[in-house]
Amino acid sequence: MSDEAREAAFTPKVGLFRRRPAMAERWWTPVVSIDYDDHLGHNIAATACFLGVVMGVGMCLTAVSGWTATGIFGIYMVLLPLYHIFEYQCVALYNPHRVSMESFMFNPDGGNHYYQAMLVSIAEYAVECWLFNNAKTPGLITLLGLALALCGQVIRSLAMITAKTSFNHLIANRREVDHDLITHGIYKYERHPSYVGFFSWAIGLQLMLKNPLSLVAFAGVLGYFFCRRTNYEERTLVHLFGPQYENYRRRTPTLIPFVSKGMRTPNVPEGPDN
Numbered sequence: 120m121s122d123e124a125r126e127a128a129f130t131p132k133v134g135l136f137r138r139r140p141a142m143a144e145r146w147w148t149p150v151v152s153i154d155y156d157d158h159l160g161h162n163i164a165a166t167a168c169f170l171g172v173v174m175g176v177g178m179c180l181t182a183v184s185g186w187t188a189t190g191i192f193g194i195y196m197v198l199l200p201l202y203h204i205f206e207y208q209c210v211a212l213y214n215p216h217r218v219s220m221e222s223f224m225f226n227p228d229g230g231n232h233y234y235q236a237m238l239v240s241i242a243e244y245a246v247e248c249w250l251f252n253n254a255k256t257p258g259l260i261t262l263l264g265l266a267l268a269l270c271g272q273v274i275r276s277l278a279m280i281t282a283k284t285s286f287n288h289l290i291a292n293r294r295e296v297d298h299d300l301i302t303h304g305i306y307k308y309e310r311h312p313s314y315v316g317f318f319s320w321a322i323g324l325q326l327m328l329k330n331p332l333s334l335v336a337f338a339g340v341l342g343y344f345f346c347r348r349t350n351y352e353e354r355t356l357v358h359l360f361g362p363q364y365e366n367y368r369r370r371t372p373t374l375i376p377f378v379s380k381g382m383r384t385p386n387v388p389e390g391p392d393n
């Protein structure tokens with residue numbers, strides 16, 4: 120897509136990140152921001168405030184309790200809202216025309232499964248702390264989980280920043296004017312970085328909490344979910360970009376177990392589990 124076409128398609132209204140013509144563009148250069156209608160603006164502000172409060176409570180808990188089971192739960196209370204804040208922030212800065220309340224990614228599959236999974240993992244942590252307090256004492260596994268979760272967060276956000284307007288939380292089966300095939304940056308090394316990032320973040324958090332049941336359940340459910348999703352997504356991408364995507368797919372791994380080559384289907388059938 121040419122620069123003129125891009126400019127014509129998206130004329131920014133008000134924004135902190137107005138593109139300056141002389142500014143050299145890099146992959147991290149934000150796109151432009153738009154002004155929201157008041158209702159959306161208030162909802163976003165209220166949600167961000169709530170997430171900030173949860174993070175604040177988590178930080179206090181860790182500051183007071185230190186490297187203990189309670190302190191680790193405090194870190195969890197920081198990392199969980201941080202993920203949602205980054206999701207929103209990446210859309211707002213790099214894909215501002217798609218910003219909405221959904222950008223916080225509170226119900227990624229359109230249902231309550233995400234909340235249920237998080238509640239179950241918190242319940243597991245509480246019950247196991249009560250029954251086997253010693254087993255929850257932080258150690259190497261906790262550190263490994265924390266590192267995995269942080270790496271996952273970085274990979275996920277990097278993918279969103281790199282793909283910019285081509286990144287859509289819903290799988291596109293129609294090509295928009297601002298949807299280009301992304302093969303550079305982190306997409307050069309693997310073709311589903313945001314899924315790998317989310318997987319690593321979610322598994323890392325359960326490892327950090329030393330939650331064996333949730334760890335196995337998350338790995339199984341997420342593995343199955345991403346396997347189906349990438350399969351469908353790749354068929355849509357072949358449909359949208361043709362041989363360009365097929366070549367890219369051939370030379371770039373997924374790094375997700377069981378998701379390798381995908382299938383070639385020129386016609387995209389019925390909808391995915393968006």
Ligand SMILES: C[S@@+](CC[C@H](N)C(=O)[O-])C[C@H]1O[C@@H](n2cnc3c(N)ncnc32)[C@H](O)[C@@H]1O
Nearest residue numbers: 278285287288290291299300301311312313314
């Ligand atoms: C939630 S994003 C996930 C992107 C990618 N699977 C990842 O894990 O980073 C889904 C959207 O990204 C688009 N997409 C996926 N890979 C892409 C690529 N390499 N270039 C451009 N768009 C891509 C799909 O068309 C879909 O609309």
